[in-house]
Amino acid sequence: MMQSISMKVNPLYSDMDMSIQFHFEFSKGDCKVGEAMVSTYAMDNKVTYRKSQVGTQASIEKCAVIDRFDVVGELGEVSMKKLRHFMKVIGMKEVHCGYELNRESVGN
Template identity: 70%
Template sequence: MMKSISMKVNPLYSDMDMSIQFHFEFSKGDCKVGEAMVSTYPLNGEVTYRKSQGGLSAKQEKCAVIDHFEVVQDLTKPCMTKLTHFLNVIGMKEIHSGYDLQLEATN
């Protein structure tokens, strides 16, 4: 089921709150089945240091906040799985919901 859903990612930069935002579009075949908006933020100045070939590198830990998630009801779970997998791959340490997912799903 998850392979039949494609996900398009459009990164955006927000000057207002100095965050990187991602707009996701989910589709199945030629039909759009939903979209989501996610903002990313640094986590309280947490920095991880690691040794690399070029010396010591620093990486700031980040979290993601799902600001908007609207998907056709029966595809909610596979789309959310794709979304969270992407966020984990790009290194989000934490993923939070900016709203109640259950409340929006019932409206």
């Protein structure tokens, strides 16, 4: 089922809160079925140090907040899984929901 939903990601930079935001568009075939907006933030200045053959690297732990999530019908669960997987792949330590879930019924 996850393969039947495609996801397009558009990264944006917000000068106002100095964060990177991602706009997601979900489609099934040629039909758009929903979209989401996610903001990323540094987590309380937590820095992780990793040692490698090249030297020591510092990275700041980041989290994501889902600001908006609008997906049609039962496709919301699959779309949310794809979105959360993407956020984990790009290194988000935590993903939080800062939205009210908006799903339209297919029958309406």
